Amino acid sequence: MNKAVFLDRDGTIVEDVGYLNTPEQIKFIPGSIAAIKKLNEAGYKVVVITNQAGVARGLVTEDMLQTIDKTLHKWILNGGAHLDGLYYCPHHPEHGVYPYKQVCECRKPHPGLIKRAARDLKIDLARSYMVGDKATDIEAGKRAEIKTVFVMSGRGREEKQNFKEKPDHITNNLLEAVDWILYNT
Numbered sequence: 001m002n003k004a005v006f007l008d009r010d011g012t013i014v015e016d017v018g019y020l021n022t023p024e025q026i027k028f029i030p031g032s033i034a035a036i037k038k039l040n041e042a043g044y045k046v047v048v049i050t051n052q053a054g055v056a057r058g059l060v061t062e063d064m065l066q067t068i069d070k071t072l073h074k075w076i077l078n079g080g081a082h083l084d085g086l087y088y089c090p091h092h093p094e095h096g097v098y099p100y101k102q103v104c105e106c107r108k109p110h111p112g113l114i115k116r117a118a119r120d121l122k123i124d125l126a127r128s129y130m131v132g133d134k135a136t137d138i139e140a141g142k143r144a145e146i147k148t149v150f151v152m153s154g155r156g157r158e159e160k161q162n163f164k165e166k167p168d169h170i171t172n173n174l175l176e177a178v179d180w181i182l183y184n185t
Helices: 032-041 062-078 112-121 135-143 156-162 174-183
Strands: 004-007 045-051 085-089 129-132 147-151 169-171
Touching: 004 112, 004 174, 032 045, 032 062, 032 174, 045 112, 045 135, 062 085, 085 112, 112 135, 129 135, 129 174, 135 147, 147 156, 147 174, 169 174
Parallel strands: 004 045, 004 129, 045 085, 129 147, 147 169
Antiparallel strands: none
């Protein structure tokens, strides 16, 4: 079984611009590609777990979202790193149109995407982590029974008071989070 680090996308790997809807809006947070490379080198699967309610809201199509994801992965590859998986939830419980307006198990804070990735990639959740800048990232990790690291990048400063459960660690950014994970394993 593999160990993994699950990463939120917006505010953790790339700048949170609201609803990212074109590849041109992608701007990596400094150190995030280096952090992913460190995880690759340490033998962790690196999996992006992201809510993308912009699809439900009609702000981005799934085709464009997949183009954005391919561009993101290409730039990460160009930086000498790679992602082992990228899972997104296009749903929203209150906004949007059918089939995207729905309550689902894949939207964080539910752990559905983490559990799906764990099955697909043969991941041992007991040896894994969730890293994100929102309280829902931490809650999803806790519900999946994995260790959690909260980053202050993105919306971290405003989200910090919204925890239902405290994360295992709080740090400034993804690179510092990865250094903490690698030091503690």
